[in-house]
Amino acid sequence: MTIAPPRRAPGRAAALPGSPGPRSRKPRRVFAAVMLTPALLGLVIFFVYPLIASVYFSFTRYDLVSDPEWIGWRNYEYLFTKDPKVWTAALNTLWFVVFLTPTKIVTALCVAGLLARAKRAAGFWRTLFYLPALVPPVASVVSFVFLFNPGTGPVNQILSFFGIDGPLWFNDPSLAKPSLLLLGIWVMGDIMVIFLAALLDVPTEQYEAASLDGANGAQKVRYVTLPNIVPVLIFALITGIIAALQYFTEAAVASGVASGKATVGEGTGMTLGYPNGSLLTFTEWLYVRGFANYQLGYASALAVLLFVVAAVFLVLLLRKVSAFNPESRS
């Protein structure tokens, strides 16, 4: 999910919606109510109710087989003082928030910059760099884990051709996350396309004016390009952070494939985090406790914690980004 903020839409009248029409307002109100009802129901059923229910469940012991049993703060006490992996998981997620998004953005921006200057075959290059972003994440992860297999993968085969002893990549606890970073770079195409559009959108006159003022290349980038694309950048950063907070698929599939374990008998939860918990993200831990161990009460406590953390991010975001402001009529 990549979305960028609205840019000033030129030539748009600031007319307020719903300005008095020729007819009575009443049918319009009815129409609005009817059209909104499904979405409002959806918000209540799939958002408001589950949030409240999660808080309730977080004070219970619940396995779905027997009825929930009220155990007070026990889940939270366990979460904050005893859970052996929750902090590992939280730190791993934080790692992805801090490194994955900026890395993707910087790479995407560099490639977009190159493409914006490319005179020939710009369309070809754009397609080439964009295509990996289209590959379903599961397929790209499976591919990468194979390519980086320390024993038989092509990457280490090629490295050994140059006399380099390749590292263990997805099988090394200290390299597993950086390996996923490489994957993140490979699939940066969707952000890149948006950056490219923003770069090409920078008015040529501004560059010309800067040239007249005697600006060199770096100064043009600093004083012309950047200010023009800052809104797109901020938006890519924010949506990237949100995506990193829920990082699940790539880490889960990478662990499963790299561990080489047959999941026969035990289940997906067994391999999550491989190697040595280095890929265990917070959302994975929630899945393990909730749906592999069936401790739904405890998983709800984790969900409440995740909600609180995400909410802090959201409050900051809602202020910063004009598109999220209900009053903004971009």
Next chain:
Amino acid sequence: MTMTETRRLTAGDVPKRTRVRGRKSWLLWVAENSILCALGVIFIAPVIFVFLTSLMSSDQTLTGALLPDPWRWQNYADAFTGTPLVRWFGNSALYAVLATVFMLLSSVPAAYVLAKIRIPFANVIFVAIIVAMLLPPQVTAVPVYIMWAKLNLTGTLWPLILPNLLGDAFSIFLLRQFFLTIPTEYIDAARMDGCSEWKVLVRVAVPMAKPGIAAAGIFLFFKAWNDYFGPLLYASEDPSWWPVSYALATFRGTHGTDWGLTMALTMLVMVPVVIVFFFAQRTFVEGITLSGVKG
């Protein structure tokens, strides 16, 4: 306007600038293109290696060889005969198509109302939608799962499809942003002509928001097509409901499958998306870019 920007982009040309001048610029040009070529090779290499591996026998994949010997096209036939691949693709299509259609049915009108009709509590609703859209889905997973369990619908993809009938927060947000860009004058003019509200939506607003609707549709379609967490949670116990993405992640672990077949499956999972892209490249890039710019 944005439309023209994207058109320029899709056409693949760039703003006319002054021609290359001087040695320094030429060196820069060489440098840039070398970097592009090098990057291009790196970006295309994974797909090529996956393709080559998909043609190896399972014994050979474990030897670290880079080229197949012999070229085993049989892997692709095996992928179809040895796995319920067609069914998996069917499930993915069912999930993605129905989710997208349902989302559009429910979210387009809601987004239109939020953008163009003054209603009470509009701000509250909008903020709720933003929060719902930005929250990790795992936050609400437990109670929602319990709900579907009580409806006896776990073990299928329906828990992932049906909620779209009740709107999708991100799609509503995106669509609202598009409807906002439609000048209210058009809508008022239609009302003057005696159109009912419904007709204003269908005849005026929707046609004008077509690129936006396409963008929202493409987003949701791919979100569903690529979904892993959803099927893991709801459909993992019934292989006849697996979508192809989930199946690919799971198949190697549950069956004695080696890399040759796995890579053939991986190629087969990639291909449809790429084919769709080449047929609808324009709508695609336009949609992605528009959503980026308008979102």
Next chain:
Amino acid sequence: MQQRSHSRGRIAAAAIATAVVLTGCSSGGSSADIADSAPKKLEGTVSLWHFFSDREADVIQGVIDDFEEANPGVTVDVHSGQDDEKVRKVIASGGDIDVALSYSTAVVGNFCSTGAFQDLGPYIERDNVDMGEFSDTVKSYSEYEGTRCAMPVLADVNALYYNKDILDEAGVTEIPTTLEGLEELALELTEYNDDGSIKRLGFNPFMGMYENSPAHFGPAVGGQWLNDEGYSAIGSDEGWPVLMEWQKDFVDTIGYDKLQAFTAGLGQEFSANNAFHTGQLAMVVDGEYRTAFIDDQAPDLNYGTAPFPTAKGYEDLYGAGYIVGNIAGIAKGSKHPELAWALLKYLSTDTDALVKMANGLKNVPTTTSALESPDLEVTEQYQTFIDIALNPKTTTTPPSPVGAGYEQAFGDYWTKYQAGDGGDLAKGLAEVDKQINDSIDLVSGP
């Protein structure tokens, strides 16, 4: 792979459910009010969920066909390839499940204590099932705190496999009976490529590879899991550190990175490319079912089996091993409990069925009658496993309310320890104890 679709009707159901109000999930007949006698004639459909896939699923299907033939009017809806995680999900969500067959006893404690599996006591009593057919160990791992909620259906036993050709080539005639001997021989049989990477390993000590797990190495020191109170005994056991230090030292002798790279490049465990089949591993610890995989996937392999070696000071344990059962139970909410019980009884006590499954899967039968049956096909390699199963010192992993949670916590620490990140061993194991006890308290404490 057999997947019998049961989803057709659900599409219609789903469409209706959209508009339907929440209905409570129906929780079928509880075990207390069962009929006074077994029904004379069985009719209907009963669903069986099991973990086998591919060839092994075909074996199970063969026995199911026999059951259906013997009970005309009964259809068994088979769901193969189902792991514990999924089975629990289906039971918890009130799905269509009557009998579940799990690969291990790990679920027994959890499924019994939560009620996910029904109490079978009343059925056993009513139908006079002879529980004396099962050994005490087998009985112990299929019940929890006095509640029998599962029946044993065959068992898995682990032992050492060795490639005779490789050993012959090296002139080795003695199979090692001590860990030191195993390591020495393993290093002797190990070969390297020109670039220094491993070509063939005598024995791969890497924790986490294939069947390398604390449970399968444990018999070398008779490692204890839980104490009488049901809490972790790992940290206070004298054997575990001995075993772990030996294993870590072995790993370091070859080199962690080299081993990891080699291990990651091996074929999938249940594929024809299993490294023992291909000769990349000269010796390996594995279950008796491997003999069936070898018959099927590598019939030319010349191999033998022996009990897993023991550590110094634990020589008296040689000949014993680790046993763990496949177990089956009746799911909570089963809509056809009588059919489920009939199927369960057939799978767990019918001698013909057990022998047929044992011959096909090469698993160890769990009843005396099946073990003594003349129809049981016993090869030289398979005999080792039967001997271990009958050895009184053979141990198992006890049921607990956290299921396999304690094995996982230990395994997690062990993999960290072998990588050199485990810190002080005694402290690390004490921490493992604490983790296990905390999680037991969370799910079952007062």
